[in-house]
Amino acid sequence: MIRFEDVSVTYDEAAAPTVAGIDLAVPEGELVLLVGPSGVGKSTLLGTVSGLVPHFTGGTLRGRVTVAGRDTRTHKPRELADVVGTVGQDPLSHFVTDTVEDELAYGMESLGLAPDVMRRRVEETLDLLGLADLRERPIATLSGGQQQRVAIGSVLTPHPEVLVLDEPTSALDPAAAEEVLAVLQRLVHDLGTTVLLAEHRLERVVQYADQVLLLPAPGASPLLGTPADIMAISPVYPPVVGLGRTAGWEPLPLTVRDARRRAGSLREHLRHRGGQAFRRAERVGTTPGAGHTSQRASRWPTWLSTRRAQRTPTEGTAAVTENLAVRRGRVEALHKVDLKVTPGETLALMGRNGAGKSTLLNTLVGVLEPTTGAVRISGRTPHRTTPRELIRHVGLVPQEPRDLLHADTVAAECASADHDAGAAPGTCRALVSELLPGIADEIHPRDLSEGQRLTLALAVVLTARPPLLLLDEPTRGLDYAAKARLVEHLQGLADAGHAIVLATHDVELAAELAHRVVILADGEVVADGPTADVVVSSPSFAPQVTKILAPQKWLTVAQVEAALVSDR
Incomplete structure (x- = not known):
């Protein structure tokens, strides 16, 4: 054909x-x-x-x-x-x-x-x-x-x-x-x-x-x-293959069903390790999973022994909504949403298409005005704050990165981002190279792939290092390696006290990165809690490793690999 x-x-x-x-x-x-x-x-x-x-x-x-x-x-x-x-x-x-x-x-x-x-x-x-x-x-x-x-x-x-x-x-x-x-x-x-x-x-x-x-x-x-x-x-490769490689399964499973059939001894081993193994592995629960080498995994328990404490959300409020409702035409996109995001916290918004995730992000950044209720960002009302002032407190990377890109070359886009953010020349360009190496200075943004264009838009927003960072489908078009680099960078921002809210359908990203998951349905919050508690109880939003090793609360290949490495 x-x-x-x-x-x-x-x-x-x-x-x-x-x-x-x-x-x-x-x-x-x-x-x-x-x-x-x-x-x-x-x-x-x-x-x-x-x-x-x-x-x-x-x-x-x-x-x-x-x-x-x-x-x-x-x-x-x-x-x-x-x-x-x-x-x-x-x-x-x-x-x-x-x-x-x-x-x-x-x-x-x-x-x-x-x-x-x-x-x-x-x-x-x-x-x-x-x-x-x-x-x-x-x-x-x-x-x-x-x-x-x-x-x-x-x-x-x-x-x-x-x-x-x-x-x-x-x-x-x-x-x-x-x-x-x-x-x-x-x-x-x-x-x-x-x-x-x-x-x-x-x-x-x-x-x-x-x-x-x-x-x-x-x-x-x-x-x-x-x-x-x-x-x-x-x-x-997907997490199910990464778990198969870690466990040494031959042939490699391609589906959750095949992996569950093979995982009996692995589940038993992890269960016998008990709380000690899980707590040790939990320290790496927010690190990239699939695609990482065992050499790096051998360093995870030491590398992250203090990292979990560093990433604990701090006191204070980065964003808050109270009884928030937003109507778009005849549709009530959000209804009675009460939400609080603290500095250093990473929150994943999940839910069906049209559940209200993007509407909530656009309301937090002041693009949409609440119909009823209140929104506060660092003590400010977003839709009543000037863009020049608001950009110092909150940044949004939308689903369509072209909305942020206006220059004729990657180099010009980065130079403009440095100027707008008051950052040192080369800051944005260094971020692009870190997140996705190999993007040439002279290429036009429209000639980039979707993933590359998203990376450039992310770098433009991250250059300003806003205290509250909003990301709408941030891994769209990214492969596992690029996603791992993004996760590491976002973890660094959270460690430094930045609050991150990401709307995503990527359940693996939520498992790797988020402290907390909020699920929206028809504009209302239907679940809000620690990542493991929410995704393990939801078949639709559970990552592959969770489905394979349930009822144990493992989320990523990295957690399992770290626990196995600690046994050697």
Whole structure:
């Protein structure tokens, strides 16, 4: 169905190809998962299938890519639209209409399908993706995750033979992600659709893949194989694989179910270690899990013996809401929210798409005004405080990093951030290099991948080191290594007394980083407590290690590995 023949892509002024030596075939009716660290060219490779590379992006494509016999060098994206459906990392750039139902119908209209066929397929897709209640809603009023589902639905309605998806679950809550992946699996198994997708949250998708295509480094030759074979050698892997590596399981499990079947002796060993082992491992409960080496793990008990005490939230209040309600049009997005965040505390906001997480962050930063109730940030009312004054107390990294990026180069963006924050020249640039090495000064922010663009936006906000830091889906587009670097940096800020509130669907991030988890549902707080207590009692928001080792309260691979290392 898809054939790559010695394919390489080199962008203008680039010193080396972004991808090179791609020579393989993707059979009809298979789901192939594309994995690799950030910046290795996954989005570029996907773009060659849809024709966006090089017709839209520019650059030089060498070799040949054919889809259903059509050469993408000679067929532009619109000439492939009936056979290839594409959803990129940024759903907003995908939309051409104003409402959900119109967007689902637009692709079929362009292909000239009959009205009765269009109507039937719209209804089927609304049901498949749980969008029926949103059919008349303006797309601009939807949450990021809801927009992601609409973008996926809009390419499903024309019934393409090939689906190309870039981070399809990145903005979805765990339940919605499972629904989307179940739909993709049904399309593959029942209709013979060929699916090629890139995803960093491998814990969600690796079990659905027929094959995994690994891009190990920029310009390196790819490796194609079964999920188990590739996960055994991949530099990026989900926690379930990390736990399997730590425990020495062969073959490596890819699902929670398989791991639970193998984990009996490990659970028994950890149970016999009792409270002493858990307390020792708990000291590393907020350190990065998957992807770390055993050499570093051997240092964790000593390294973090005092760190837990350092990270205990201090007295005082960084933010407080009292009886907060926010109405957006006809929707009450928040209702009677009482919340207090203390200096040094990291709080994870979780909940379904549309639960009110982004609304709460925007209210804390003064973008939205409360309908009723009160909000105070360092003693100030955000929506009544001037931006120049407020920026000294609170910073927000939104879901769409482009909202913060206005310069023509990374270097100019960083210089502007240093100036606005009153920081020493080079502060922002050093943060970018720390969080995601390899981003060139002269590149335009729009030419960065979603994860790289997010990293730049994070660095811009972190340059000012605000006492209260708000992050909306901060790991979207980040691989495990980049996420680990981000976690370490945020831990350092919390140690220094900064309060951090992050809205996230990344349950692994919450397990690694958060002191406390607050779950929102329909704009109300339905759970609020220590991370272990909240996520262990919630199947939807429990990390993989917790599911595997329940009823014991282990959250991360790092905790387990530290406990095992202490036994040696």
